[in-house]
Amino acid sequence: MTAIAAFLRKTPVTRLHDYFTAAGFTSLPPVDWTKPESEVVEPLIMAVDDMDEDEKQRVVLDAGRVAALADGPGAEGLRAGLSITWCSRAGPVRRPAGRG
Numbered sequence: 001m002t003a004i005a006a007f008l009r010k011t012p013v014t015r016l017h018d019y020f021t022a023a024g025f026t027s028l029p030p031v032d033w034t035k036p037e038s039e040v041v042e043p044l045i046m047a048v049d050d051m052d053e054d055e056k057q058r059v060v061l062d063a064g065r066v067a068a069l070a071d072g073p074g075a076e077g078l079r080a081g082l083s084i085t086w087c088s089r090a091g092p093v094r095r096p097a098g099r100g
Helices: 002-010 013-023 037-049 053-070 072-081
Strands: 084-088 091-095
Touching: 002 037, 002 053, 013 037, 013 053, 037 053
Parallel strands: none
Antiparallel strands: 084 091
16 A cells, blocks of 8 residues: 555645546545645545455556656656657747657
8 A cells, every 4th residue: 555655645636636536436435625735645545545446456556557657767668759849949849759
């Protein structure tokens, strides 16, 4: 559960709200997303721990995927596969994928 706790603590509450709302978890108790971050995240960690096993496993897998993309090789893979928009004085400049 420590990996999920770290994931939840590092993710902005607005993104957590989007994720849990879109995923349609039925075993997650209601969360008051309007509270300050510190009052949302810790109760959310406990709530996820109490979810049914199938839904909790979905959260674990999704957190693992996010962590894999956020580490060095994952982030580099994303950069290599995406075109990056750079701004210059003349306006945005699109560089082909794979070019620094």
